[in-house]
Amino acid sequence: MDQTRYSNTARGLHWLMAVLIVLTVPAGLVMVQEGISRDLQNALFLYHKNVGVLLLLLVAVRLAWRWRNPPPPKPASLPQWQARIAEATHVALYALLVAVPVAGYVRVRAGGFPIESLDALGVPALVPRSDALAEVAKTIHYGAGLLIAAVIALHVGAALFHGIVKRDGVFSRMWPPLGGRGR
Template identity: 55%
Template sequence: MPQGYTPAQRWLHWIIAALILPMIVAGLVMVQSGLPRALQNALFIGHKNIGTLVLILVALRLALRLRRGAPALPETIPALQRRIAEVSHATLYALMLLLPLSGYIRVRAGGFPIEALDRLGIPTLVPRSDTLATAAKTVHEYGGYALMALLLAHIGAAIHHGLRRDGLWARIWPPQG
């Protein structure tokens, strides 16, 4: 069990957070009716392309976690809270993979571009299918709501531990230098 998170793990945590939080806002806004077409298009394009970056960064972060592990929680944390932390972190990782993947499937199966991937010449990996696009859209939507709820709990727990000054906040805060 490692003593702490590596600088790479810490930076990935905060970079991914800085990408996901505005993605949630964009995701909620871009589907509203009555938006100016130019704004809606910009939000969709940004959401798709940043989602692709999030998928890559989350895969890297997960690989680091699987390879290195995560530091143990202090013994002062009750067993139930440890279990909740374990399940919530596993669920966060699952959702951070599921959302970009379901978004990718929804967009590609719906016949839409992902501009960054198209510019790189990366082929579409799913067939054109309205049924598949609709199913992926549903997964993406409800997964997004689940992620929002879990992120609120995660942020609440982080604030709780920061106020308690129990050392958990310092483990993930970006390293100096």
């Protein structure tokens, strides 16, 4: 048992979600541009909506896992104020990881559009058809989508600073994605 690393499950979910989000944000930004081909637009929408829903399921699994398996204690060398900022950033990331896909889901379902994976599984729309609701959700999805991209940039910057400059063991709490010595 290695108490300095996140568990294999926590690290695996972190990196799987990180890869998917890094692809999902640009897909969302490009797919609404005028002038891209209809085929590309369809492919990006297909990817964005369905992987977005997958991300929502993954964050639910991740939060449930975290609730039962709290993270290892932070390195004692980490100043208190940095630990507090990291904590606040992680809470913000989790909140946005829930809010962004939920708003995307409401935007699409209230607008009366398909979500192909859920439709294939026979999962009915969970929100009523309403243009007003779709419009509000669209605004929230847009704002929260840009906000999560900004918080992720901050988070990645801090992680790289720890990993490359300070080398204080913070980075290797979340690395490698699987394996290494860990729980």
